[in-house]
Amino acid sequence: MSQRYPNPSFARLALAPGLLAAIVLLAGVALIDSDWFTIFRYAISILAAIIGVFAFQARQWWWLPAFAAIVVLWNPIVPVELDSLAWQILHLAAAVVFVAAGLLIRVPQTPDPASARR
Template identity: 90%
Template sequence: MSQRYPNPSFARLALAPGLLAAILLLAGVALIDSEWFTIFRYAISILAAIIGVFAFQAKQWWWMPALAVIVVLWNPIVPLELDLLVWQILHLAAAVVFVAAGLLIKVPQAPENASTRR
């Protein structure tokens, strides 16, 4: 039996967390001066670390500095106090990084064996 959709040689594993982080960043602009911003920082830091793992698996090292900067800036353990305008600009810049990383990070996949198909 022929397979209708062939197994691609790569997967965009960072796409879902990248889009989720971009949505959170754009919605999170309203949370910058609230007490919810700490919880928001956890989410962004964790998503940046997850995408960093996918970039490492894909051997796309050039994403690591940008993702490390995001992890450090949104770190809730040692929070940085920045002006409102700076945070707003950083939210937009980080959203662009997350979407670009999600679209461009491709993790190689092992080819599927004929014996494992059903």
């Protein structure tokens, strides 16, 4: 049986968390001055760390400083206090970084020996 589309040798593992983080960042603009902003910070910091791990696995080191900065700025343990306008600008910039990283980070996949025998 002929396989029409071969399995790709890479996966975009950062795409789903990148898009999710961008959605959360854009929705989070409304939460900047509320008490929910702390919970929001946890979500963004965790998603940035996850994508940082994917960038490390893909050996795309140039993404690591951007995600380290996002983890530090949105860190809820030692919060960085900025005014509302600065947070709004940072939310939009971080959303662009998350989407770009999700599209561009490709983790190499090892071929599955079981699928090669078929």
